[in-house]
Amino acid sequence: MGFKEADFPPVDPETFLDKPLMERMKALALHWVEYGFGTPKMIHTIYMVKVLILYVLGGTALVTWTSGVGPFWDVAHWWNQPIVYQKLILWTVLLEAIGIAGSWGPIAGKFKPMIGGILFYARRGAIRLRPWRRVPFTDGDCRTGVDVLLYLAFLASLLVPILLPGVPSAALSDAVPDNTTGLVQPALLIAPIALYILCGLRDKTIFLTARGEQYLPALVFFAVLPFVDMIIAAKLLICVVWIGAGISKYGYHFSNVVSAMTSNGPCVPFKSVKRRYYRDFPRDIRPSKLASLTAHVGGSAVEIATPLVLLFATNRWIILAAVVLMVMFHLTIISMFALAVPQEWNVIFAYLTVFLFLGFPAGDGYAVTDMSSPWLTVAIVAVLVFFPILGNLRPDLVSFLPSMRQYAGNWASALWAFAPGAEEKLNALPHRPTKNQIDQLQAMGYPPAVAEITMQQTIAWRSMHSQGRGLFSLLLKNIHEIDRWTVREAEFGCNSLIGFNFGDGHLHNLDLINAVQARIGFEPGEWVIVWVESQPIHRGTQEYQVIDAALGVIERGTWRVRDAVAAQPWLPDGPIPLQVTWRREEAFRALSGRAEPESEMVS
Incomplete structure (x- = not known):
């Protein structure tokens, strides 16, 4: 792995893409074993510089200066100051919410631009994904001016307590008598807590981007305890x-x-x-x-x-x-x-x-x-x-x-399959500040074949995980002549549509597919999604769906996790066993090219 040069798979770009899908997956999975994604070390260096300069040094300098402790390089003077702890949490939430912390840059599938987050969340008309349909005042999937204002207010509400000095706390003085810096004023935390919740109820993507499941409870503790x-x-x-x-x-x-x-x-x-x-x-x-x-x-x-x-x-x-x-x-x-x-x-x-x-x-x-x-x-x-x-x-x-x-491998996941030429339709999505990743790479100077092989490395990575073997089995079972189709990793794909990905298949479930379909209008058989839910802790199976963007869900079923784990990434023995529980037979036969239904597969 060079500093500027990537470790590209040892394949001929001019002929590799003509090979069968699973033959390509085998070559790319074997390459992954020794080289991973083959990312140039320059990219890793950029990440570490970002973390060091923007997050660690920049954040620490700002937090210590506004807290009345420091200088920031005198770590022994401030490392155990409670107000520094509080403000560093707020600083982390701010950077996450903007989109310049987690899920940033080319390793996360953001090539050009390298940021998602604010480019999407501050844009009217962009796709919005509500977490629960029964919550009042959250109907629709379009980001409105109110959503943009709520999001920008959330960012401002985080910055205010970072910038303002602390206030005395009797409880802190009782516990730490020599403390002189105080704590973040609890009243200043009411707005970020409320806006965390309001933004999250309107759009789960913002809540997850800002890691609300971990940082929101901390803000509540700061405010009330x-x-x-x-x-x-x-x-x-x-x-x-x-x-x-x-x-x-x-x-x-x-x-x-x-x-x-x-x-x-x-x-x-x-x-x-x-x-x-x-x-x-x-x-x-x-x-x-x-x-x-x-x-x-x-x-x-x-x-x-x-x-x-x-x-x-x-x-x-x-x-x-x-x-x-x-x-x-x-x-x-x-x-x-x-x-x-x-x-x-x-x-x-x-x-x-x-x-x-x-x-x-x-x-x-x-x-x-x-x-x-x-x-x-x-x-x-x-x-x-x-x-x-x-x-x-x-x-x-x-x-x-x-x-x-987090990173347990037990993820809701998906692969997207596009009929020849259909993927380009995604670039017509209105109010989208990015293009498809394949086009981002070509805009950076990658030849088309090299860009395509680079993107196929992401689905080879998916094949090396348990759910990947099931997802590829679904493609092989459901799509006739799959070797001609374009297959994409949904985790990467969704971040070009909504600005964030973190391994969570709930960000690209049927809600996102319907939102995109309503704006673009794929024809039946042009965009097919194979999607699987995480394994419940008390069961040995995972539930999957096969979705046609134009027709909706066309098949549901399960597979045994044991079968998925036992298979090689490239499925040399064919698809793993799938237990079909429901199917739209006409749609299935049209996709799979089968004249008659395989009734023995359906329970």
């Missing part, structure tokens, strides 16, 4: 995030994430190391025992056990060891450059670990049992675990982010 309770509640919040993510990673999916992510990590330079994360490269690239060990011991076990130690331990050396372990955990994730690129999120979590558990350890009066009322503790825990529990039992009702399934 006395200081000691605020710190303990913040500890409970971060531990719920860690433990929820750790629990979600037990299962069949996460080992696939670890192997694919390791292959894409620029800090893993040796191909021999990357190959060890697969069973028998190049014959068998399912995750190896090392990948599973890394996933479930280095990942799940650490995320569950270490937070419990931090929450209840009182020995300072044990706390220090646990803090170091969690900081290293987040630094490791940063080094892997996951495709949603949540670098700022990992930086703030590393800082929060140090601030909360070393700055205010349990043995100094900040244990869970030190909260002012045990009923308050119960209430906070109940609220924090409600959506993770519901989302794991009923993933169709809750985004995978509030469900705390």
Whole structure:
């Protein structure tokens, strides 16, 4: 991998695209094992410069200056100041909401422009996705002037408490008598909390972009709780995030994430190391025992056990060891450059670990049992675990982010298939500040064939995950002459339509398809979507849909996760078993080219 040059797959661009789809997937998946996406190191450097200059140095300088502490390079003077902690949370939310933190840049599929977020959310007429249809005053899928004003007001409401100095707090003075900086004025947090909720009810994309499932509770704690309770509640919040993510990673999916992510990590330079994360490269690239060990011991076990130690331990050396372990955990994730690129999120979590558990350890009066009322503790825990529990039992009702399934591999996912020439229609979408990624790459100087192969690397990445084997099986079963069609990774595709992607298939479900269809009008058989919901924690199956943009859902069914995990990414033995529960036979036969229905497939 060069600094400026990408590690392009070793294929002939002039002939490669004439090969069958799954033959292409095999070549690109094998290339991914050793090179990942092949991103030039210059791109990784740009990300790290952005995080260092804009987020860390810029944010810290601003926060310390407006808080009356500093200078910002004197870390020992401000690292445990509560107002700095509060303002860094607000600064993180602001950058996330603008779109210049997570899901930014070319690794996230934003090539030109490299930002989504504000380019979409501040534009009248852009697509808006409401989370729940029964909420009053949220009808429609078009962003109005009111939506734009709400969003811009949200950004302003975050900036105001960042810029204004703190105010004295009696509760803080009682707990930390020598504190002189105070806390963010609670009244200044009412507006961002209210606008967080209002923007989110109108458009779930904004709420998820600003990571409301994690930062909104923190703002509520800042606004309503006395200081000691605020710190303990913040500890409970971060531990719920860690433990929820750790629990979600037990299962069949996460080992696939670890192997694919390791292959894409620029800090893993040796191909021999990357190959060890697969069973028998190049014959068998399912995750190896090392990948599973890394996933479930280095990942799940650490995320569950270490937070419990931090929450209840009182020995300072044990706390220090646990803090170091969690900081290293987040630094490791940063080094892997996951495709949603949540670098700022990992930086703030590393800082929060140090601030909360070393700055205010349990043995100094900040244990869970030190909260002012045990009923308050119960209430906070109940609220924090409600959506993770519901989302794991009923993933169709809750985004995978509030469900705390970050990077667990158990995602709602989709592939988009376009009949020859049909993808170009998406560029006619009104009020869209971007074009299709294939066109973005060509605008940057990529030859058409090279741009197409680059985009096909993203679907090869999907094939290396459990749900990818099921999605490709659906394409092979449902679309006649699929080798002639253009197949796209929906996670990348949706961010060019709504400005954000983070691995959440709920952002490109039927609501988005209908919104696009209402504006463009694809003909039947031009745009077909294979979409799958996350696996419920208590079931061994995933529910899928086959959607024709013009006709709606034309097939529903399930597949067994065991079957998906057991298959090779390129499906050498054919599609995995699919249990069809409902089908529009006429539409199915038209797409699949079959004269008669396969009645034995339908239960």
